[in-house]
Amino acid sequence: MHILLVEDDSAVAASSLDGLTALGFTVEHVTTGGAALAAVGSPRPPDVVLLDLGLPDMDGQEVCRRIRSGSETPIIVVSARGDEADRVIALELGADDYLVKPFGMRELAARIRAVLRRTQAPPLTAVPTAAVQEIGRLSIDRRAQRVHVDDEEVALTAKEFDVLAYLAEDPGAVRRRTEILEHVWEGHWYGATKTVDAHVAAIRKKLGDPAWIEAVRGVGFRLGSP
Ligand code: CA
Numbered sequence: 001m002h003i004l005l006v007e008d009d010s011a012v013a014a015s016s017l018d019g020l021t022a023l024g025f026t027v028e029h030v031t032t033g034g035a036a037l038a039a040v041g042s043p044r045p046p047d048v049v050l051l052d053l054g055l056p057d058m059d060g061q062e063v064c065r066r067i068r069s070g071s072e073t074p075i076i077v078v079s080a081r082g083d084e085a086d087r088v089i090a091l092e093l094g095a096d097d098y099l100v101k102p103f104g105m106r107e108l109a110a111r112i113r114a115v116l117r118r119t120q121a122p123p124l125t126a127v128p129t130a131a132v133q134e135i136g137r138l139s140i141d142r143r144a145q146r147v148h149v150d151d152e153e154v155a156l157t158a159k160e161f162d163v164l165a166y167l168a169e170d171p172g173a174v175r176r177r178t179e180i181l182e183h184v185w186e187g188h189w190y191g192a193t194k195t196v197d198a199h200v201a202a203i204r205k206k207l208g209d210p211a212w213i214e215a216v217r218g219v220g221f222r223l224g225s226p
Contacts (some may be wrong), residue, residue, distance in 0.1 A: 003112065004046035005029045006036040006063070007078070008056050012101070016050070018061075019105035025112070033058035040067050048112055051095070053079040053086070061093055070093030072158075074115040078103070088195045091185065094157075118186060135171050136225045138166065138212065154206050159184060163199050167213065167223040176220040196221075 003020060007013040008031045020027045028046065032035050033055045039046060047065060053060030053211075064075055077090040082100035090098055096115045099108060133140045139148045145161050147154045156164065162184040167175060175183075177193040185195075200221055202211040211226035 001048075001112075001116070002028065002046045003042070004036065004039050004049045006033070006049060006060075007031065007052045008054070009052070012052075016105075016108070016200075019108070023105070023109050024049060025109075031062040032056060033060065036063055037066055040071055040073055042140045047074070049073055049075045050112075051075055051077050052214065053077060053081060053090070061089055064090060064093040064095050067214055072119070074119045075168065076111055076115060078108075084192055084194075088192050088198075091192065091195050092198060094159075114186070133168055135168060135223065138168075138207070139223075140168050149207055156203065156206060160199055160203050160206070162221075163196070164203055164213075167221060171223045171225075174216045174219050174222045180220065 001024070003025050005013060005016055005020070007016065007029065013029055013031070017027050017029055030039060034057050036049065036051065037056075040049065051060050051063060055063065060077065060079070064077065067073060067075060075095045076097045076099060077095045078099045078101060079086065079090075080101045087098050094199065096119070097111050099111055107154075132139050137150050141147070142165055144199050145158070147156055147161065163180060166180060166183050177196045180196045181193060200213050200215075202204060204213055207213075209226040211224050213221050214224040215221055
């Protein structure tokens with residue numbers, strides 16, 4: 001397992017390196033965003049990126065965005081900034097998890113393993129994955145992760161697709177924001193329910209009609225049919 005540690009603080013880097021190596025991970029350590037982007041774009045990219053947000057050459061959020069624009073490599077943001085706004089931003093830029101400093105090595109290792117399980121395992125949904133689900137004019141192909149309205153393909157991000165597919169598991173049923181967070185982001189974003197609203201807004205816009213996803217005041221969202 002090849003981990004890219006992006007961290008400019010030498011004390012934090014040294015303890016992470018020692019701990020992860022002792023747990024059997026192979027760790028490559030870089031101290032800048034530029035070096036991180038080069039490593040992710042190299043012929044042998046890492047399996048997981050541990051990304052500090054405060055870097056000397058560019059903001060970690062920008063690094064996250066750039067990695068995600070060209071790769072699906074899992075990213076765990078590791079930061080001293082623990083407030084909700086930072087978590088939401090990192091999440092929306094495509095980070096897979098968020099760990100606030102200071103953290104224990106066992107927690108870090110558990111998060112790494114969880115991210116790898118999520119990204120390498122088949123989807124957890126019990127809905128038949130081979131079938132294309134048709135809901136009115138909407139079709140959802142879980143195997144190919146493609147969505148069409150009528151015959152027009154709708155370009156959703158991976159998380160937007162997951163939110164829509166989750167609502168579509170039981171069309172018309174209301175899902176709470178916390179249920180959506182737990183299902184799509186596996187609970188590591190507890191409290192960051194605003195991000196669900198942001199994803200729903202993006203999906204509605206891309207589907208071309210807000211009525212596809214109805215807000216149920218004070219509860220959550222359900223798949224509608226315009
Ligand atoms: Ca730093």
